[in-house]
Amino acid sequence: MPDSDKWFDEFAQRWGQENNVTVVSDHINYADIPARAAAEVSAQSGHDLFAFGFPPAQYEPEVVPLNDLIEEFKREYGDPYPILERSCYNPKTDTWFAFMDFWAADPVNYRIDLFQQVGGNPDTWQGILEAGRQLKQMGNPIGIGFSPEIDTGMAMRAIMWGFGTSIQDENGEIVINKPETIEALNYARQLFQEAETEEVLAWDASSNNRFLASGRGALILNAISALRTIEGTYPDLAPNIGLAKAAAGPADRRGCAHWYNCFVIWKFSPNVDLAKQFLKDLVANYRDKFLASKFYDIPSFPKAVPDWQDLVQNDPNAKPTDKYAVLATAPEWTVNVGWPGYMNAAEAEIFDLWIINDMFTKVATGQAEPQAALDEAEQKINDVFKKWRDRGLI
Template sequence: MNRRDFLKKAGILASAVPLAACAAKAQQETETETRSSNNQNVLKVVQQKHFIAGYDQWFDEEFVINWGEKNGVKVEVTHASFGDLFPIATGFVAMQTGCDVFAFPSPPMAFEDDVVDLSDIGKELENSFGPMLPQAKNCLYNPQTQKWTGISDHWVPLVTNWRSDLWEEVEPGSSPQTWDDILRVGRKLKRLGHPIGLGMSTDLDSNIALNGLLNAYGSVIQDEKGLVTVNSAETVAALTLGAALYKETMQPEILAWNASSNNQFLLGSKGSFAMNAVSVTRVAEKNDPDLAKVIALSPPPAGPVQRMTPANVVSVYTVWKFSKQIDLAKQFIKDLILAAETAFQKGELYNYPSFPGAVKNLEAAYDKEPKYAFLKTAPEWVCNVGYPGNANAVTNEIFDNYLVPKAFSLVAIGTLTPEEGSLWLEKEVNKLVARWNVRNIANNS
């Protein structure tokens, strides 16, 4: 079964085709052969709506316009939500039309056959700025085929946002440095009416945070060679801790959270702890300065083995093989990396540059805001999806199907024991391995 047949069977392609069809119809109505009505070249870009509004304002109103004028091109940018991007991409592939540049918010390895190899500009950029950080490169590079499926401009650390005033009230001097800290202090916080917020639902932050909880206990989905290793004593221990957190520190609502729930939970003054990017605290700084003063930030909690959590977002710019503007699209991506310093500033420390050498005095920039200074150490505690191996088509599907949050929720509500949850997770992962035929599609065969 090939990738497209698999996607059809999974029902993904069917849901995405209407989106692509709309895009194709709009494209046919507004241009012919990627040219606008005034015979000007058109470059179409699709990417995620950034969580920092000022970044999109800079990108759309400054970078894109200036780049287009310099290159004699009209650049059309469409922003979509995280959850819509993969269905849109699948639809574009089915229709073989839609845009030229597509920025994925997580590893695009399932689309390796559909995108242009960007190893030429990747190597050029590494020669100029030093290596791309592994948090990004391991999400886009296939060591088996040596193909760069895209170029990453930035990735985003998932961090702990917590109410320092509430933690101090129930246990002076406490902080969520470890998962044991969260369980111990979380019991007191829940009694106070300010529970812990750790989603066990089908949303991005739940997915990332719970993968980090597995890693903290030494559990990994696959090893360096891509072999499935998730059914382990370490996984059982992590699931056991997750169930205790749910029963003793949280409320049932976390089982049904969506992408904005933990933001609302913390910003609404109910919550005492949430794992998110720094964007939630940035929102508080703008809308509720008094609340922002008592929201502290720190790296994700450590476990008995390590502190290691996948990046919340990994921005990967790709070029479709069906694009009629491939050279232009590659230049656009390259020039975006060359603008990394301004992009970093406009991201308000949300973006960690994938090429840190492209941003002068990077550590000094973090030190200017003491509350955020710890982010300069993010490469020490952030990994890629698929860690300790590279991301591949199977790890993409594990992530997109929310298998890890589902396992945690099943154990939390008592449907499965931790041991059964570990075995269930292994069986579900192995189903994907079989369906994708790892030897031909995944990276680490």
């Protein structure tokens, strides 16, 4: 969302002038964030504020606790959405290791015209599969990734939650090895083999966006950035793209956020108080940021933009003007990575290692039977959890 970046840079420069400091705002590709963060921690030098697109629970020992900042925000804006605490707070250590100023919803983006042609409904995972079978025969397959990248990681978790399974429970205990996971894996195998193209095995994080914009793709899971880009570059296609809630499974309807914009302040920062003040002033200006993001940046504290759910009901540039109204329901079905438990360092590492992606891909491509793939994944998950439990972070 380039307009959001432009707004942020202008705000940062204006804020620097008002506070008599020099502000440098660097933008790097998402894929480069982990290596850049690791390099700064290793050198104990770098940015005062570092924003991840994912809750960086594994960096808790390297960051300044933000408990005081969160309490101040609560006094000013009331309760945040639960996704903030579940993403940025560690109940084991009573530490807020990050502040997520916004999160981006991850709705279903689908071709209204194509789904109408086959009488399909993208509201449920079963409906997506049934429509996808016909759409693939028409040359318009479903575009949900099965590869080592972030969108696949989000989508596979949404499928798991829909079928009533997860990596951990609400208490942080591993519960993945159960029949519901087998059902989710069997479903995903059907989806890949009967409704998708093998291209999804080699996708990166932007492939699904390009797939939808090409006119071939019938459905993807993505933030509204996919549709916003199409509106600007393929205006004839845009009216045929619709948005829907995260798909419902037989047990539940849940989806990840597409982006968790989590700021940390490194312990080596010489400007901790200034960094906290920057975040306070950023949130105080959040209505302008929300509008600049074209509804992408949903505030973690709803009262920071008290009318955001009204704003999304009417976008004069969209066809129809209420196309983005589904975003108003996103707080009901968007959850943290690690749900129904808290985000933690183990869940972060499991995501980074693509353990879930790999499990689903092996089953989908016939490299492993569901139970064998699940057993292998569970062993890796156990090892990761043990490592972080031994370090006292879970």
